[in-house]
Every structure is written in structure tokens, then in C-alpha cells.
Amino acid sequence: MSDVNAYERTEEPGFGDYVALLKPRVMSLVVFTAMVGLLVAPVPVHPFIAFTSILFIAIGAGASGALNMWWDADIDAVMSRTQKRPIPAGKVQPGEALGLGVALSGLSVMMLGLAANLAAAALLAFTIFFYAVIYTMILKRWTPQNIVIGGAAGAFPPMVGWVAATGSVSLEAVLMFGLIFFWTPPHFWALCLFMKSDYADAKVPMLTVTHGHDAARRQIFIYTLVLAASALALGFTSIAGPAYIATALVMNALFAKGAWAILRRTTEAAQADGYKVEKSFFKLSLIYLTLHFGALLADAALRALGLIGGAA
Amino acid sequence: MIRAEHELHQRRLGRNVGVALSLVALIAIVLGLTFVKVTRGGGAAALEGFDHAVRPGMTTPETTAGEGN
Numbered sequence: 001m002s003d004v005n006a007y008e009r010t011e012e013p014g015f016g017d018y019v020a021l022l023k024p025r026v027m028s029l030v031v032f033t034a035m036v037g038l039l040v041a042p043v044p045v046h047p048f049i050a051f052t053s054i055l056f057i058a059i060g061a062g063a064s065g066a067l068n069m070w071w072d073a074d075i076d077a078v079m080s081r082t083q084k085r086p087i088p089a090g091k092v093q094p095g096e097a098l099g100l101g102v103a104l105s106g107l108s109v110m111m112l113g114l115a116a117n118l119a120a121a122a123l124l125a126f127t128i129f130f131y132a133v134i135y136t137m138i139l140k141r142w143t144p145q146n147i148v149i150g151g152a153a154g155a156f157p158p159m160v161g162w163v164a165a166t167g168s169v170s171l172e173a174v175l176m177f178g179l180i181f182f183w184t185p186p187h188f189w190a191l192c193l194f195m196k197s198d199y200a201d202a203k204v205p206m207l208t209v210t211h212g213h214d215a216a217r218r219q220i221f222i223y224t225l226v227l228a229a230s231a232l233a234l235g236f237t238s239i240a241g242p243a244y245i246a247t248a249l250v251m252n253a254l255f256a257k258g259a260w261a262i263l264r265r266t267t268e269a270a271q272a273d274g275y276k277v278e279k280s281f282f283k284l285s286l287i288y289l290t291l292h293f294g295a296l297l298a299d300a301a302l303r304a305l306g307l308i309g310g311a312a
Numbered sequence: 313m314i315r316a317e318h319e320l321h322q323r324r325l326g327r328n329v330g331v332a333l334s335l336v337a338l339i340a341i342v343l344g345l346t347f348v349k350v351t352r353g354g355g356a357a358a359l360e361g362f363d364h365a366v367r368p369g370m371t372t373p374e375t376t377a378g379e380g381n
Contacts, residue, residue: 012323015330048348052341115345 013091020086021069021097022062022104030061030157036293037161037176040239040300045165052115053164057157060108060124064153066101067132070094072140075202101132116164123163127156144207148223151184152177158293175234179292182227186220186259187285193217193262194275194282213267220281224259228252231292241299241308244292251288258284 034057038050045053069076069087077088086092105128113121131153140146155177162173192199192208193216199206208216231252235245258281265277302308321328 013327015327018327018330046348046352048344052345055341111341 011091013086013096017086017091018096018100021066021092021100022059023065023069024062026065026154027058027062029154031058032290033176033180033293034058034157034161036297037158037173038165039161040172040296041162041165042238043165049115050165053112053120054161056108056111056115057124057160057164059104060112060128061131061157063101063104063108064128064131066097066104067128068136070097070101071132071136073097075141075204078202079198081197105132112160112164117167119167119169120160120164123156123160123169127153127160130156141204144205144210146205147188147207148181148185151181151188154184155180172234172237172239175230175237176296178230179227179234180289182223182230183285183289185223186227186255187282187289189216189220190262190278190282190285193270194278213270217263217265221259221263224256228256239296239299241302243298243302244295247291247295251291255281255284255288 031054034054035050038045038053069085072082073085073087073094076082076085082088087094087097105125109121109125109128112124131150135146135150135153139149143149158176158180159169159173162176163169189207192206193213197206197208200209207219231248234240235248240248258277261277262281270276270278299308
């Protein structure tokens with residue numbers, strides 16, 4: 001919990017410091033996945049309503065980021081990766097982050113409800129609650145499966161985008177959720193394997209710290225297999241076309257191969273070559289997610305141009 | 313006498329301009345949304361809705377079809 005007195009203001013905060021509270025890099029990923037979720041839905045959405053919906057989904061995600069920085073300021077100050085965030089850097093007061101987070105949460109949910117529909121607004125509200133309360137306040141410091149649960153928060157945006165267009169959740173939306181949900185653990189644990197992290201100093205139970213690298217390697221492999229099943233299942237739904245099916249076949253084969261290589265390695269071997277396999281697997285994971293959602297968008301474009309048949 | 317220029321104004325200029333632009337953007341978005349919602353779908357009947365009395369004409373497929381927003 002944040003201690004107000006622990007972060008004395010050292011300099012005047014600029015507008016950019018408040019923007020930094022919203023985690024702009026996370027927001028850009030949310031914009032991309034929410035946009036795909038909205039555009040692949042078989043319901044045409046007015047361009048301005050689509051723009052507004054995506055904007056406020058992103059602002060909602062940013063609001064949960066601000067709430068996360070408010071609550072986690074104490075551990076952010078301990079870890080070198082997060083020390084320069086506005087609160088531990090002494091630029092923004094914890095109370096300001098709380099205020100901004102709550103205000104933007106309310107604004108984004110209200111505006112999404114007005115622009116799209118109440119179901120999408122309710123789902124966005126739940127996403128913010130899930131990330132800020134269930135993940136940040138309860139589970140992050142309590143269980144080594146924290147990344148799995150945190151991944152769920154990151155997996156909601158395409159589903160919110162889909163609901164903004166269609167008004168309800170369907171199998172396609174659930175499988176798009178699954179794509180990010182099962183992708184997050186292998187992606188993040190691979191990073192934990194080769195990054196010298198200070199989660200232990202911050203007393204955050206990270207799988208690589210609590211159960212060791214070998215357990216993390218096993219978990220990466222298991223989640224990669226589940227991810228492959230989920231990604232290929234999405235290929236059988238109405239939103240997938242040739243681009244997605246080709247991408248899913250190639251990328252999941254590569255990803256499974258990478259996860260197998262990680263599983264077979266020992267920490268000694270990894271240290272010997274500077275975590276080469278883990279680093280390339282992490283890079284592959286970034287390409288993996290971008291290509292899957294890009295392919296969904298490409299198939300939607302092909303359908304819109306009438307080049308392939310489909311639900312739309 | 314009120315000093316129009318205080319050192320604080322200069323120091324916080326960036327923040328104030330940022331907040332101003334954000335508010336203008338929000339106004340533009342609400343205006344744009346209103347324009348889109350009023351000018352498309354349903355027409356006057358949908359806007360009027362079941363204002364004071366149930367109107368059977370509202371429930372015909374012609375006026376209730378659409379994506380509901």
C-alpha cells in the first residue's frame with residue numbers, strides 16, 4: 001500500500017507525467033487488439049463510433065494502469081525497471097494517480113456506454129475492476145500464477161471491442177480472449193528467465209523466483225500447447241480466413257518448437273550462451289501475437305472486399 | 313492589485329494547455345457522437361421512442377430493426 005509521505009515531490013509534474021501514469025505502451029497494444037475485435041465483428045460499425053469506442057477502451061485501460069501505479073508505488077520504488085515511474089520518481093503524488101484513475105475509469109465506462117452499448121461498458125468496467133482490484137491488490141503479491149491472472153486483464157480488450165460492435169459475447173470473442181490469455185504466461189516467463197529481475201526484493205512471488213527456472217520452463221511449454229489449441233480453434237470460427245489459418249499453422253508450429261527448446265534446456269546451458277534461446281523465444285512471442293491479430297484484420301479486409309466468403 | 317502574470321502560470325503552462333486540449337477533444341467527441349447518433353438509423357420515430365404512450369407503429373420491424381444503438 002502506498003505511503004503518501006514516502007514520495008516527496010521533487011519537481012513540477014508536466015502533462016506527460018500524467019500521461020505516463022496511463023502506461024501508453026500498454027494502451028497502444030489495447031488500441032490494436034480492441035480495434036481488431038471491433039472490426040472483425042460481423043456487424044458494421046459507424047467509423048466515428050468505432051473510433052470513439054476504441055479510444056475509450058484504451059482510456060479505460062490507461063485508468064486501470066494509473067490505479068495500478070497508485071497501489072504498487074511501494075514495489076515500483078524497489079525495482080529498477082519501474083523506479084522511473086512518475087510516483088516513485090517523485091513527480092506525481094499517489095493521490096493524484098488515484099484521482100486520475102478513478103475519474104478516467106468513470107469517464108471511459110460512461111462514454112463507451114453512450115457510444116456503443118451498455119454491455120460493452122459493463123465489460124470494460126469489469127476489466128478495470130479485474131486489473132486494479134483482483135490482480136493488482138489481491139493476487140499479484142500472493143500467488144506465483146499472478147501473470148496468468150494479470151494476462152486475463154490484458155485479454156479483455158478484443159472482447160470489449162467485439163461486444164461494442166455486436167452487443168454480446170460469442171465464441172469468437174472468447175477465443176480472441178484465449179489467444180492473449182494463454183499467450184501472456186509463456187511471453188512473460190520467458191522474459192523472467194533471462195532478465196535479472198528484482199521481484200524477490202519487492203516480495204512479488206514470481207514463478208521463476210518461487211519455483212525456479214525448471215518449473216518456469218515446464219509451465220512455458222504447457223501454456224504454449226494450450227495456446228496453440230486455442231489459436232487453432234479460432235481458425236474454425238467465422239472470423240478466420242486463409243490469412244489467419246496460414247498464420248496460425250506457421251506461428252504455432254514455430255512457437256511450440258521454441259517452447260520445446262526452452263523445456264529441454266538447463267539453466268547452465270542457458271547461462272553458457274547468454275539465454276539465446278529464451279531471448280529469441282521472447283522476440284518470437286511479440287511477432288506471434290501481432291501476426292495473429294493482424295491476420296484476423298487481413299481476413300476481415302478480404303471479406304469486406306468480397307474476395308472471400310464469410311459471415312460479414 | 314492582481315498580478316496577471318505569476319511565476320506559477322509559466323511553470324504550469326504545459327499542463328494547463330494539455331488539459332485544455334483534452335477538454336476540447338472531449339467536447340468534439342461528444343458533439344461528433346451526437347451528430348452521428350441523431351443523423352443515422354431510425355429517424356425521428358426512433359428518437360421520439362415511446363414518449364408518453366405506447367405506439368404500436370414503433371414495434372413494427374421497420375423501426376425496430378438495427379443494431380440497437
